[in-house]
Amino acid sequence: MTDQLAELIELQDIDVLLREVRDPEMSLHEERLGFAVDNVETLERARKRLAARIDERLLQTYERMSRRHVRVVVPVERSICSGCRMSLPTSAGRSATTASGTLENCENCGRILYRR
């Protein structure tokens, strides 16, 4: 796994958590069960620091796609994109070229792929 891919995955995990804590129903659900949900600003700062390290074009692609999908970065499972469930051709698209390499995209939904 490249550094860029690892950073994108970390960004996605932070975004998933941020989405949950910003959702009033979800955070009320957590609080009712006894879990504290504070310090959201710290998490937002961590996201900002991480985003600043990611290739600008790649980040723009990620941000654009994350408005449509909860998961922008998804695993390939048995040659299937686990985001849209479409079978991937032997050579999936390789459109996201960054300063540190090329990332693989699903030709159908455009999600960024990683292989386990």
Add this chain to the structure above:
Amino acid sequence: MTSASIAAPSTGTAVVAHLRDTLFISELRSRKKVSVLEELVAALATAGITRHPEAVVDALRRREGLGSTGIGKGIAVPHGRSTLVTERAVLVARSRKGIDFESSDGLPVHLCFLIVAPPLERDPIYLKLVSEIVRGVRLAKTRQRLLEAPDFGAVRDLLVEAIQV
């Protein structure tokens, strides 16, 4: 996630369906929160739930950064979603000595239930798992019996009974 899925009544089957003997630690070695999280995730990795334990620990630490998941009465339910877990999992771990988990009541944690899941678009089961665990261990008698249970099978039976009540 809809409000209906959050408020949906639990039938008590979600946790039971996720319990596995490979996801049970009878006695944790670690005594501090971060090292406990590392020990729990190492067990997930051994069970094939993740190939990237460091990233999963990071995700759990970020959740802990929002507030401890040590909810008092000796219980901790660390939980989080990570892109790098292959499936939903529940790991049960015990510590008779007790863990400093920065719990809300300041007491050491003796029962730890780790819940992880990939960030799926729709996944009401994940929240259901958390709710069922919290509800299942609300009685002191249940917590004591879980600590005294001789093996995974006994722990599983106790959880089935406690959650389905």
